[in-house]
Amino acid sequence: MIVAGSAVHADLDVQADIAVVGSGAGGAVFAKLLTDAGHRVVVLEEGGYYTSADFTQDERDMYPRLYKDRGTQATADQAIGILQGRCVGGSTVVNYLDCFRSPPRLLAEWREVAGLGALTEERMAGFFEAVEEVLSVRQIGVEQLNANNAKLWIAAQRLGWKGDTFHRNALGCIGSGYCGLGCAYDAKQSMALTYIPLASNGGALIHANARVRRILFEGDRAVGLEGDVLDPDTDLPRHRLRVRAKLVVVACGSINTPVLLLASGARDPSGQIGRNLHVHPAFPVIGEYDEEVRAHEGIKQGYYIGEFSGVLHGHPDDLLIEGIGAPPGLSAPLFPGTGDAHMDWLARRDRIASAIVLLRDAGSGRVTVRDDGRPTIRYRLDEERDVPRAKRGIENLIRAFLAAGARRVFGPTVDEVQARHPGDAAAIHERSFAPNRVIVFSAHQMSTCRMGADEAAYPVDPEGRLRAYRNVVVCDASIFPSASGVNPQMTVYGLASHVADMVRSEPRRYGL
Amino acid sequence: MSGNRSPDPVPAGTPHADRPPWPSRRRLLRLGVLAAGGLLATTAVPLIRSGPFPPPRRPLVHLDPRRAGIVRALGLFVIGHDHVRVPVDEVVDATLGALHESDRKLWLATLEILEAGTFAMALHLRPMSELAYEEGVAYLDSWGRSASATRRAMHMAIRKTVIASWYMDPRAWPVLGYEGPWVARFPVPTVPLRFPLRDPVRR
Numbered sequence: 001m002i003v004a005g006s007a008v009h010a011d012l013d014v015q016a017d018i019a020v021v022g023s024g025a026g027g028a029v030f031a032k033l034l035t036d037a038g039h040r041v042v043v044l045e046e047g048g049y050y051t052s053a054d055f056t057q058d059e060r061d062m063y064p065r066l067y068k069d070r071g072t073q074a075t076a077d078q079a080i081g082i083l084q085g086r087c088v089g090g091s092t093v094v095n096y097l098d099c100f101r102s103p104p105r106l107l108a109e110w111r112e113v114a115g116l117g118a119l120t121e122e123r124m125a126g127f128f129e130a131v132e133e134v135l136s137v138r139q140i141g142v143e144q145l146n147a148n149n150a151k152l153w154i155a156a157q158r159l160g161w162k163g164d165t166f167h168r169n170a171l172g173c174i175g176s177g178y179c180g181l182g183c184a185y186d187a188k189q190s191m192a193l194t195y196i197p198l199a200s201n202g203g204a205l206i207h208a209n210a211r212v213r214r215i216l217f218e219g220d221r222a223v224g225l226e227g228d229v230l231d232p233d234t235d236l237p238r239h240r241l242r243v244r245a246k247l248v249v250v251a252c253g254s255i256n257t258p259v260l261l262l263a264s265g266a267r268d269p270s271g272q273i274g275r276n277l278h279v280h281p282a283f284p285v286i287g288e289y290d291e292e293v294r295a296h297e298g299i300k301q302g303y304y305i306g307e308f309s310g311v312l313h314g315h316p317d318d319l320l321i322e323g324i325g326a327p328p329g330l331s332a333p334l335f336p337g338t339g340d341a342h343m344d345w346l347a348r349r350d351r352i353a354s355a356i357v358l359l360r361d362a363g364s365g366r367v368t369v370r371d372d373g374r375p376t377i378r379y380r381l382d383e384e385r386d387v388p389r390a391k392r393g394i395e396n397l398i399r400a401f402l403a404a405g406a407r408r409v410f411g412p413t414v415d416e417v418q419a420r421h422p423g424d425a426a427a428i429h430e431r432s433f434a435p436n437r438v439i440v441f442s443a444h445q446m447s448t449c450r451m452g453a454d455e456a457a458y459p460v461d462p463e464g465r466l467r468a469y470r471n472v473v474v475c476d477a478s479i480f481p482s483a484s485g486v487n488p489q490m491t492v493y494g495l496a497s498h499v500a501d502m503v504r505s506e507p508r509r510y511g512l
Numbered sequence: 513m514s515g516n517r518s519p520d521p522v523p524a525g526t527p528h529a530d531r532p533p534w535p536s537r538r539r540l541l542r543l544g545v546l547a548a549g550g551l552l553a554t555t556a557v558p559l560i561r562s563g564p565f566p567p568p569r570r571p572l573v574h575l576d577p578r579r580a581g582i583v584r585a586l587g588l589f590v591i592g593h594d595h596v597r598v599p600v601d602e603v604v605d606a607t608l609g610a611l612h613e614s615d616r617k618l619w620l621a622t623l624e625i626l627e628a629g630t631f632a633m634a635l636h637l638r639p640m641s642e643l644a645y646e647e648g649v650a651y652l653d654s655w656g657r658s659a660s661a662t663r664r665a666m667h668m669a670i671r672k673t674v675i676a677s678w679y680m681d682p683r684a685w686p687v688l689g690y691e692g693p694w695v696a697r698f699p700v701p702t703v704p705l706r707f708p709l710r711d712p713v714r715r
Binding site: 055057058059069070078176330332333338340342350374414415437 | 590593615
């Protein structure tokens with residue numbers, strides 16, 4: 001059963017075997033698998049519950065409903081917009097459906113560096129197959145690419161670069177192009193359409209508009225949770241929420257998981273909770289063509305160039321180039337210029353292709369908690385390890401757009417880089433990437449509660465438990481030992497399945 | 513792949529490890545209120561700009577008349593001369609309503625600093641809302657290209673809010689050749705998958 005905050009009319013006391021905080025990629029998969037194993041599971045989601053009937057495709061309605069901080073979340077210096085879902089289903093409701101299994105190189109690195117020996121390709125493959133079946137994950141064909149993504153495909157053919165169409169978790173996608181505002185056609189197989197209803201059918205109780213403020217600890221155990229039931233319209237507390245559970249699963253995403261743990265005063269022998277934040281910085285590049293592109297229509301992310309990926313192909317730059325489009329409110333601030341010059345660009349929007357350089361960041365930032373319980377996100381691009389690679393990626397993306405016939409291409413820096421010939425692209429190396437001198441955003445946050453064997457470096461042990469407690473499991477992208485280097489949703493599903501499998505195998509070790 | 517790719521940039525236990533390398537929002541807010549108050553107190557220039565601005569269709573909640581005037585001038589500088597399609601103060605006011613209170617206060621303080629900053633930072637004898645179009649664009653660009661990270665951050669916060677608020681409004685869409693949401697134009701029946709009866713991988 002899914003219970004919205006509006007349906008709760010008194011303070012709420014809930015008892016369960018397992019309390020899962022967060023209903024996104026990690027929480028939903030964990031909840032379903034443990035419900036199947038016969039446990040009483042309650043899922044607590046701060047955001048609201050919305051269905052296709054609510055998805056108006058109007059940015060003014062959807063950002064406040066579906067995104068953390070109404071879509072305005074950013075780093076403390078405003079330099080990097082941090083996009084994060086906040087609703088039943090979490091970011092899987094608003095993502096662009098890209099499904100990469102964790103690449104073998106990534107798993108090998110995590111086994112070697114983080115000591116996660118259990119993450120073998122064979123074991124993870126079983127989890128991925130199960131998830132892909134539920135989510136109807138299929139690779140799209142080249143014929144399904146919109147004109148925007150086709151530019152990258154053409155470029156890859158002409159330049160001899162490795163690339164491929166995306167695998168996507170969609171069923172009957174009509175290519176409306178509104179993936180980021182919730183799928184109004186129930187084509188996107190988000191958690192809200194798959195694992196959450198499956199968990200609910202199995203007996204799990206899902207509370208929407210339920211904000212957990214702190215975990216209650218007694219010695220080396222968590223005994224429950226405290227929070228509020230929120231008014232779905234105002235987000236203001238309506239009733240008190242108390243949950244008693246034998247096992248607490250924290251799956252609020254890489255920003256809010258450390259916030260909840262820090263606000264709860266969780267012991268952290270490693271001192272690493274909230275640190276090591278990776279964001280996969282995404283640098284947008286736009287190219288102007290003579291013909292119509294209409295990047296905002298069709299399958300927005302259909303093709304990627306993997307030539308420069310380390311985790312896919314061993315390239316030292318370790319980045320992906322991905323086609324992308326966005327609705328007007330999200331995309332307009334990314335265009336260069338001020339005043340009439342800015343509007344001139346937007347007036348040509350139909351002929352403009354857009355793509356991003358998605359960098360596997362080696363540098364990292366930090367999440368801390370403020371007095372009011374909200375996160376402060378600090379992150380700066382690493383000048384030594386990341387900026388040079390990002391610049392090479394942007395240079396290559398500019399070359400790609402030109403190879404596909406662009407009349408001119410613009411880089412993402414405030415001090416403009418305009419390229420009409422491949423040789424012009426090198427100008428990007430002269431530009432500053434200091435905060436707010438380069439346009440950059442993040443849709444992937446990771447690694448703020450890393451999982452690994454070394455207790456001095458990793459707050460979460462290889463069995464998924466917060467190190468200082470017997471019965472607190474962390475189960476989202478925050479446990480990634482490092483940035484995944486590919487769009488992370490499948491890796492979250494895989495790790496959630498892995499941790500859930502360990503809990504199912506030996507429930508007593510987790511307090512059940 | 514070799515080595516740990518994500519070392520901690522601020523080792524635990526480092527003195528002042530909790531202190532951000534740039535001003536916190538609270539410090540920015542304090543700085544903003546102080547700077548704006550001081551500068552405004554020394555001027556008696558009427559700040560409510562009149563001109564060919566479309567009136568908002570609903571009462572403003574978070575922008576008082578003076579600040580609404582500043583925002584309308586910002587609209588001209590940031591959006592361009594076609595800004596009259598959509599009342600900038602109306603759409604920005606709605607966006608401010610969706611922000612957390614502390615973020616809203618910070619945004620308004622930043623607005624005040626931008627307004628008053630013309631005196632000290634651009635040597636104009638008028639506040640920003642009194643500048644001509646070319647002057648206003650140059651003034652805003654000077655913030656966006658400033659050597660000061662704080663000024664660039666303030667510029668980014670203001671620019672993003674004004675542009676996103678304006679272009680989200682249907683009245684702006686003709687500029688983009690954008691016809692609006694598909695659901696309003698092409699109704700497609702949805703598949704009732706919300707509670708599937710069969711679990712393909714139940715074990």
